Amino acid sequence: MTYAINDTHDPSLECRVESAHDPKTDFPIQNLPFGIFVRLQRDPRPRAGVAIGDCILDLLECRKRGLLDGLPNPWVEASACKSLNALMALGPECWSALRKRVGMLLRKDSGEFQKAAGQIEAALVPMAQTRMLLPARIGDYSDFYASIDHARNVGSMFRPDNPLLPNYRFVPVGYHGRASSIVISGTPVQRPCGQSEDANSVPGFGPSRMLDYELEVGAFVGPGNPLGKPIEIAEAESHLFGLCLVNDWSARDIQKWEYQPLGPFLAKSFATTISPWLVTMEALAPYRIPASTRPPGDPAPLPYLSTPEDRERGGVDLTLEVLLSSERMRMGGLAPVLLSRGNLGSLYWTLAQLLTHHASNGCNLCPGDLIASGTVSGATPQSRGCLLELTWRGTEPLALPGGEARRFLEDGDEIIFRGRAERSGFAGIGFGICSGIVHGVSASLHLAK
Secondary structure, X not given: OOXXXXXXXXXXXXXXXXXXXXXXXXXXXXXXXXXXXXXXXXXXXXXXXXXXXXXXXXXXXXXXXXOOOOOOHHHHHHHOOOOOHHHXXXXXXXXXXXXXXXXXXXXXXXXXXXXXXXXXXXXXXXXXXXXXXXXXXXXXXXXXXXXXXHHHHHHHHHOOOOOOOOOOOOOOOEEEOOOOOEEEOOOOEEOOEEEEEOOOOOEEXXXXXXXXXXXXXXXXXXXXXXXXXXXXXXXXXXXXXXXXXXXXXXXXXXXXXXXXXOOOOHHHHOOEXXXXXXXXXXXXXXXXXXXXXXXXXXXXXXXXXXXXXXHHHOEEOOEEEEEEEOHHHHHOOOOOEEEXXXXXXXXXXXXXXXXXXXXXXXXXXXXXXXXXXXXXXXXOHHHOOOHHHHOOOOOOOEEOOOOOEEOOOOOOOEEEEEEXXXXXXXXXXXEEEEEEEEEOOOHHHOOOX
């Protein structure tokens, strides 16, 4: 299934939160993403909320004030939990109805709730008075390799005569990541230590010298599947709650030494940063596009990975940007510099195909599991989603404002991801930011000595 465009996407909707009308906001009334936050000046309990302009609608307060009355009680209870797992487990009917109710509460012209205007205002919290938390208890994390341009670029660095392995055009390649080190946007990222080779191919242990970011998009699983029961691709999107931005930080020197024969390990498990707001698949309905066209000669996906609907609307027209701000730039008052701009719609494999393949062997996915796209890169140099590609393995350094250059990340560098979906005749919606600043290794943790 894919969601249809409905009255919640109407660009003429007026919101009682004035900042939601700012054309630059990521969070107009047509978006309404879900997240978990704490109120800094009141009850510190984690609670679910919905982003609207520069505010958050507190769903726990909505429940207390009777603003969710009339919805099934399990739905109301799930919206008041301290993580989104219970809500994710309830499925599309619940998510759509709750999103519609929130939209009605926030509309200026909602006659049904005009008498409750004071109660609604009391449930609104300025974002500046909150702190965001991870949106769910993430039990498992799987990372894919869904961008053929990224796979081809990286492959050509190490296998110039055979950049793509024979299986790439047939199977969505992925690996099992580390869920415990997933952190929320704004969390500092410590430079990892590990084994790598020096210029003389002698292995040693120490801080990574080739630290990189990876521009990705993550999909949170909603209802899971019993162990042993696959998910049909026609039903895949009913198992996807919403999307976020993902920075799957990568230590390239550690990875090069360790990844054969079993793939990434310490080079990836030290940190993965995600943005806090989950944009629902329903909110993204106006921005659905056909799956990327396969070049002539490429095999069609195997039948279990293909439906007409996924071919026609399996892509998402989502512009993705990477910005860098060095410590020197911030001290000098310089704005972050744009490094690249890509689009999620360029992926070789759709989100539905990733989920379907993941469960095709009977693997049981659970509410709150995270599936990531892998680095999103396009066909042009300006759309490459990591420094490994942008600097071509460090041989073509990037020039930064103020005279600095980068082959890989330095201590003090901040990486900022942004994502925005736009289409003529509809309100643009966004994801907020996904950011992290690289911190150096503490002397007490440097085990090389």
